[in-house]
Amino acid sequence: MARVRESQGDLGGALTLLDDAQRVYLGDFSPNVRPVPALRARVLAAQGRWGEALDWARGQGLSADDNLTYITEFAHITLARALFARSATDTDDSSLNDASRLLERLQSAAVAGGRTGSVIEILVLQSLTHQAGGNTPRALALLVEALTLAEPEGYVRVFVGEGSSMASLLTAVISKRAGWDYVRRLRAACADDGGTGPVTTPGEPNPRRGQGFVENLSERERDVLRLLATDLDGPDIARRLFVSVNTMRTHTRSIYAKLGVNSRRAAVRRADELGLLARNSDH
DSSP, X not given: OHHHHHHTTOHHHHHHHHHHHHHHOOOOSSOOSSOHHHXXXXXXXXXXXHHHHHHHHHHTTOOTTXXXXXXXXXXXXXXXXXHHHHHTTOSSSHHHHHHHHHHHHHHHHHHHTTOHHHHHHHHHHHHHHHHHTTOHHHHHHHHHHHHHHHGGGTOOHHHHTTTHHHHHHHHHHHHHOTTOHHHHHHHHHOSSSTTOSOOOOTTSOOTTTTGGGOOOXXXXXXXXXXXXXXXXXXXXXXXXXXXXHHHHHHHHHHHHHHHTOSSHHHXXXXXXXXXXXXXXXXX
């Protein structure tokens, strides 16, 4: 839920949910490789509260020169994010250099361990750090490497979640490789369309967010979606469409997956943002 709130721009709501998660967390014998406090530090860094994020890192004894292991990889990537966030206010390049140096080492370790998901995230962050340092050619080369790895698995959030800086890099990639459909869809999914899109406040849905990634709904799924926007319950919808309740539920799960939601209310709201309900009504 916190990650959903963060993707909607509601960083305050994400922090509240992560605090709740930490209160009920119970560990087991497995290493906790994605600790809730690290997730919280990422949200703080995204808010520009890098001081609090770095306080967390210091409390964990983390530094850019640590020996790197899989167990601490997520935490060290979080540290790199916090350092990168601080670099925006630095009078020199020390934080940016620390972040770049740490990310370089993290990339080598993740590649050696075959952890493709981590490699993609690290490459994305390396691209952003080089962009911030004024080395756009290197930033684009790293981004293309990340995109090439990500495309077969359809990664979206790891790019789109980086905001306007990533949007500008994706635009630059498109200018060089206009036929790369995956990149064009990622660019369409970015919350900030090169600074020309609508401005939203934290927690307010952005009507353009993710628009390029909604899969085509089948005709029957559109029928179900239209009825989900009514007061009919599940059995009533099934009867209206002359299908079983189980079939209706199968269609509903497919709709949720394609819209990237997990509830009826969210599906209706998302469909309304994307204009799907209007098209259904016309149909």
